[in-house]
Amino acid sequence: MNNVKNTIYLDNNATTQIAPEVAEEMLPYLGMFYANPSSIYTIGQEARAALESAREKLAGLIGAHADEIVFTSCGSESDNTAIFSAVELNPGKRHIVSTRVEHHAVLNYLKYLQGKGYRVTYLDVDSLGSIDTGAFNHALTDDTAIATVMYANNETGVIFPIEELCVIAREKGILFHTDAVQAAGKIAIDVSKEAIDMLSISGHKLHAPKGIGALYVKRGVPFHPLLIGGHQEMGRRAGTENLASIIGLGKACELAGTEIENDTSSIQALRDKLEKNLLGKCPDARLNGNSNNRLPNTTNISFEHVDGEAILLMLDFHGICASSGSACATGSPEPSHVLSAIGVPPTFIHGSIRFSLSRYTTEADVDSVIEVMPGIIKRLRELSPVGRDKFCAAR
Ligand code: PLP
Numbered sequence: 001m002n003n004v005k006n007t008i009y010l011d012n013n014a015t016t017q018i019a020p021e022v023a024e025e026m027l028p029y030l031g032m033f034y035a036n037p038s039s040i041y042t043i044g045q046e047a048r049a050a051l052e053s054a055r056e057k058l059a060g061l062i063g064a065h066a067d068e069i070v071f072t073s074c075g076s077e078s079d080n081t082a083i084f085s086a087v088e089l090n091p092g093k094r095h096i097v098s099t100r101v102e103h104h105a106v107l108n109y110l111k112y113l114q115g116k117g118y119r120v121t122y123l124d125v126d127s128l129g130s131i132d133t134g135a136f137n138h139a140l141t142d143d144t145a146i147a148t149v150m151y152a153n154n155e156t157g158v159i160f161p162i163e164e165l166c167v168i169a170r171e172k173g174i175l176f177h178t179d180a181v182q183a184a185g186k187i188a189i190d191v192s193k194e195a196i197d198m199l200s201i202s203g204h205k206l207h208a209p210k211g212i213g214a215l216y217v218k219r220g221v222p223f224h225p226l227l228i229g230g231h232q233e234m235g236r237r238a239g240t241e242n243l244a245s246i247i248g249l250g251k252a253c254e255l256a257g258t259e260i261e262n263d264t265s266s267i268q269a270l271r272d273k274l275e276k277n278l279l280g281k282c283p284d285a286r287l288n289g290n291s292n293n294r295l296p297n298t299t300n301i302s303f304e305h306v307d308g309e310a311i312l313l314m315l316d317f318h319g320i321c322a323s324s325g326s327a328c329a330t331g332s333p334e335p336s337h338v339l340s341a342i343g344v345p346p347t348f349i350h351g352s353i354r355f356s357l358s359r360y361t362t363e364a365d366v367d368s369v370i371e372v373m374p375g376i377i378k379r380l381r382e383l384s385p386v387g388r389d390k391f392c393a394a395r
Helices: 020-031 040-062 075-089 104-115 133-139 162-171 243-281 308-317 337-342 364-381 386-391
Strands: 069-072 095-101 119-122 143-149 175-179 196-204 213-218 285-287 298-303 354-357
Touching: 020 243, 040 069, 040 143, 040 196, 040 243, 069 075, 069 095, 075 104, 075 175, 075 213, 095 243, 119 133, 133 143, 133 162, 143 213, 143 308, 162 175, 213 308, 243 285, 243 298, 243 364, 308 364
Parallel strands: 095 119, 095 143, 143 175, 175 196
Antiparallel strands: 069 213, 196 213, 285 298, 298 354
16 A cells, blocks of 8 residues: 555545544544443443533534434435435425535435435536525425535535525425535534534544544434434434444544634635646636635636546646546546536536645645646647647647
């Protein structure tokens, strides 16, 4: 395995490094503190106390009550559970409202429900990647079981007008869920001030381990579990709790809560430096998404007439990890559904790269990317017939 210390990791929307403080807090629970939190004897009750303390820390990050937090195995499970619960409890309602740019954890679950006869309205986004609150209002009907709209987009970082959307849904008596997997820990969220009924979180996006997530369910919101079995999580999610990872998620939320302001300004400054230089030094590049309303750590840039996967491979050669804005990287020739929905022009869409930073990103990391990227783009354009004709003859 390559030494990750030699890697410049700018793919933090894909997953994050476990914070050292988180790993330290988890270690005892991977060793001697192995008791089942449902056991009645002393060490079981100690495990229970640690679990409840983690629940309080997570609740604290988003302004929730501890009893409103259900631990799950990941963001995808949280998303599936929220939608499943709503449709299960409203058998007479056969319509769901969402957007075209959700993560596949939502989109593919909705597709599955469409196969079962549900109607789904997928709201369009504008050229800046956001949705129109009027269109959202218009889409909600008496037949709508739930509206699900992400807090912030994983590819562009664009933040959605959740405060307004949840009020509109509340006024119409429709359940509102938001996938906050990318937003939690990066921007302040306060569910106590918002009419959000359910909200999804994933541990590995905020410096906790993979395989742990949570679903916030507002007090009084009717809920039906996805996993049925034991009485864990107050009957809301069966299965013996993943205690070590829950402890890690609690610690990660505590850290995010205390560091969110510092992190935000320093991460944003580095992101802005990276973005400004890439757009300035690489001709025919464009920024995707609303530059004024984004997660502070994310930039998504398209380079005309270049293949995103080729860019990624050349970045990898320099030890730089980023992500292609196109699904090509996962073996599909289709461009990203998010960038397609925004209307990124065809000559740009395949050359889209997402850089996502974290509190561990250094200025030296960013400077390295700024140094190598113009050469990579120039080289790839020289190799591509279209790029060669367009860029190399003229310059
Ligand atoms: N929702 C969003 C917006 C995401 O970015 C992701 C992961 O990339 C998920 C959901 C799924 O989270 P998990 O990997 O924890 O299942």
